[in-house]
Amino acid sequence: MNLKMQIQYDGTRYDGWQRQGNTANTIQGRLEAVLERIFGTYLEIHGAGRTDAGVHAAGQVANVHIPDELARVKWHGDTKSFEEALLMEMNRYLPEDIGITDIEAAAERFHSRLNAAGKVYCYRIGLPGRKNVFERRQIYPLDTGLDPEVMRRTADYLVGEHDFRGFCSGRNKKKSTVRRLDRIEIREADGELRILYQGNGFLYNMVRILTGTLIEAGQGRRSPESVLEILETGKRELAGYTVPARGLTLMRVLYH
Amino acid sequence: MNLKMQIQYDGTRYDGWQRQGNTANTIQGRLEAVLERIFGTYLEIHGAGRTDAGVHAAGQVANVHIPDELARVKWHGDTKSFEEALLMEMNRYLPEDIGITDIEAAAERFHSRLNAAGKVYCYRIGLPGRKNVFERRQIYPLDTGLDPEVMRRTADYLVGEHDFRGFCSGRNKKKSTVRRLDRIEIREADGELRILYQGNGFLYNMVRILTGTLIEAGQGRRSPESVLEILETGKRELAGYTVPARGLTLMRVLYH
Numbered sequence: 142m143n144l145k146m147q148i149q150y151d152g153t154r155y156d157g158w159q160r161q162g163n164t165a166n167t168i169q170g171r172l173e174a175v176l177e178r179i180f181g182t183y184l185e186i187h188g189a190g191r192t193d194a195g196v197h198a199a200g201q202v203a204n205v206h207i208p209d210e211l212a213r214v215k216w217h218g219d220t221k222s223f224e225e226a227l228l229m230e231m232n233r234y235l236p237e238d239i240g241i242t243d244i245e246a247a248a249e250r251f252h253s254r255l256n257a258a259g260k261v262y263c264y265r266i267g268l269p270g271r272k273n274v275f276e277r278r279q280i281y282p283l284d285t286g287l288d289p290e291v292m293r294r295t296a297d298y299l300v301g302e303h304d305f306r307g308f309c310s311g312r313n314k315k316k317s318t319v320r321r322l323d324r325i326e327i328r329e330a331d332g333e334l335r336i337l338y339q340g341n342g343f344l345y346n347m348v349r350i351l352t353g354t355l356i357e358a359g360q361g362r363r364s365p366e367s368v369l370e371i372l373e374t375g376k377r378e379l380a381g382y383t384v385p386a387r388g389l390t391l392m393r394v395l396y397h
Numbered sequence: 398m399n400l401k402m403q404i405q406y407d408g409t410r411y412d413g414w415q416r417q418g419n420t421a422n423t424i425q426g427r428l429e430a431v432l433e434r435i436f437g438t439y440l441e442i443h444g445a446g447r448t449d450a451g452v453h454a455a456g457q458v459a460n461v462h463i464p465d466e467l468a469r470v471k472w473h474g475d476t477k478s479f480e481e482a483l484l485m486e487m488n489r490y491l492p493e494d495i496g497i498t499d500i501e502a503a504a505e506r507f508h509s510r511l512n513a514a515g516k517v518y519c520y521r522i523g524l525p526g527r528k529n530v531f532e533r534r535q536i537y538p539l540d541t542g543l544d545p546e547v548m549r550r551t552a553d554y555l556v557g558e559h560d561f562r563g564f565c566s567g568r569n570k571k572k573s574t575v576r577r578l579d580r581i582e583i584r585e586a587d588g589e590l591r592i593l594y595q596g597n598g599f600l601y602n603m604v605r606i607l608t609g610t611l612i613e614a615g616q617g618r619r620s621p622e623s624v625l626e627i628l629e630t631g632k633r634e635l636a637g638y639t640v641p642a643r644g645l646t647l648m649r650v651l652y653h
Contacts, residue, residue: 149530199531229526233540240528270485272496274405275455275535284489 142212143251144224146186147243148172148201152386153278154238157194158201168192168239172203175234179227180211189253189394190260193346195386197279200242200261202394204253259323259395260343264336264352265388271332280333281388287334287359289327295358295365296325296336298372299351307371307380308351309344318344318375327355337392346383354381398468399507400480402442403499404428404457408642409534410494413450414457424448424495428459431490435483436467445509445650446516449602451642453535456498456517458650460509515579515651516599520592520608521644527588536589537644543590543615545583551614551621552581552592554628555607563627563636564607565600574600574631583611590615593648602639610637 150168160169169186176184189202216226224244231241267273267282299322306318326337336355338348354371357363363381371379406424416425425442432440445458472482480500487497523529523538555578562574582593592611594604610627613619619637627635 149528151530151533197531232526232528235528237528237533238530240530242528270488272405272488272491272493272498274407274494274496275453276531277407277493279531 142209143204143206143247143249144227145245145247145251145253146203146205146241148188148198148203149240149242150198150201151238151278152192152195152197155194157196158188158190158192168198168201169203171236171239172231175231176205178234179230180207180215182211187253189257190343190391192389192391193386196389196391198391200393201391202253202257204247204251253394256396257342257394258397259339259341260391261393261395262338262343262348263390263392264338264348264384265390266334266336266352266356268329268332268334273331273333279388279390281385283356285360287356288361289329289334289359291361291365292327292334292336292355292359295355295368296327298365298368300325303372304375305344305347305372306375307377308347308354309377310346310350310383312344320344320347325351325355339395348389349383349386350377350380352381352384352388356384357381398465399460399462399503399505400483401501401503401507401509402459402461402497404444404454404459405496405498406454406457407494407534408448408451408453411450413452414444414446414448424454424457425459427492427495428487431487432461434490435486436463436471438467443509445513446599446647448645448647449642452645452647454647456649457647458509458513460503460507462505509650512652513598513650514653515595515597517648517651518594518599518604519646519648520594520604520640521646522590522592522608522612524585524588524590529587529589535644535646537641539612541616543612544617545585545590545615547617547621548583548592548611548615551611551624552583554621554624556581559628560631561600561603561628562631563633564603564610565633566602566606566639568600576600576603581607581611595651604645605639605642606633606636608637608640608644612640613637 155168156166158168160167172186184205186203186205212223219226228241228244265280267280269284302321304319306312320340320342322340324339328335358365411424412422414424416423428442440461442459442461475482484497484500521536523536525540558577560575562568576596576598578596580595584591614621
């Protein structure tokens with residue numbers, strides 16, 4: 142059977158989503174270790190978004206194929222459904238900063254990443270002199286004020302289908318860097334500024350470089366129009382700085 | 398001038414609210430150190446609730462008297478109000494897990510603790526197999542199920558004015574242990590159970606012992622009626638265990 146899972150994590154102490162060689166300190170690695178403990182065999186888990194070190198997720202999606210004979214043996218005769226029993230068991234063994242919020246059976250051919258139609262990310266910026274002590278690990282504190290109107294005007298140039306190669310790090314020249322940004326929403330409330338990004342796909346560090354660029358505009362250090370040249374030339378050095386992973390959360394993965 | 402402050406903190410790494418001798422590691426101690434840094438002189442801060450080690454606050458209230466001559470000199474000519482400028486400056490110097498959310502001028506005779514008419518505390522319990530990774534430091538994870546209806550019936554016996562000496566630790570026999578509990582609200586949502594307590598005052602460890610007693614009832618380990626004997630005899634050993642500080646948050650302090 143093929144299971145679709147909704148996953149939350151505080152990425153602070155992890156080296157990102159993707160398992161890398163022997164590094165156990167990744168979200169994927171932790172999830173696979175728990176599955177191996179439960180089923181006694183290695184099962185590969187496929188995540189929709191390969192979040193970087195320090196990036197959080199409120200709604201990461203992953204899928205895993207579990208051989209029917211393994212699923213049949215486990216919790217045989219339990220009153221709970223297999224999915225519910227697995228969710229509880231995984232949460233019991235996972236560390237405190239990784240949690241499963243939902244498990245459901247999916248079509249055999251479902252693949253969390255290849256079938257994803259879009260993703261929603263949120264970047265949270267703490268405004269000067271204000272604090273949110275309970276959510277501080279998900280907020281990047283800034284010590285300068287920002288003009289949200291200038292940031293919105295800048296964002297308007299970025300929405301749409303563009304070649305975003307100027308807004309990514311370590312790009313693979315063989316792969317397309319064209320993506321569609323469906324919306325950028327900038328909201329100010331409770332001493333913070335939240336930037337919501339929805340798009341059909343995001344390049345490596347793209348959200349963090351877009352955010353750094355919007356911050357520079359909001360600080361009056363660049364004009365909204367300055368982003369047009371980055372889109373045209375694709376020059377990374379013209380774009381803003383890469384903001385810290387800390388403020389970034391993968392909110393949702395969208396499917397048709 | 399007398400200032401009334403609204404304060405938030407994640408109490409995880411502190412030895413509670415109250416300054417104790419040379420221990421700098423208290424919320425009060427940290428706040429006073431920041432005030433001393435700003436004004437160059439020691440100013441005593443009075444908190445409404447002396448929260449224990451590890452207990453959090455979303456709405457602690459404190460007041461501090463600042464000599465007018467000190468207040469006049471600071472931020473003279475600033476466009477912001479004195480209160481706003483002080484709030485920003487305090488948040489800048491305070492550690493990440495302590496924040497000021499509001500400062501306003503109060504009457505000279507206002508005292509945050511002596512004038513408090515009531516307090517609202519919330520205790521959060523994580524239910525088995527469920528997780529909230531982002532708020533885990535404010536939730537006590539329990540590995541057994543709870544029957545909220547039985548807990549509500551137990552709580553009904555506790556609401557009202559009673560001698561709560563059976564529900565406190567290390568009591569001072571010279572002081573009254575009569576308090577009025579105005580409400581206990583038990584809500585289940587998103588894999589957790591929240592217990593809200595509102596009363597005119599709380600004894601040492603009272604919320605945590607009440608919660609331990611309600612949990613035992615919810616687990617079927619004691620009857621709702623068993624709390625009547627605790628109220629009658631005042632015997633601490635008849636009441637439930639003291640749940641960890643971790644799940645407890647001072648939500649609000651009420652004034653007439």
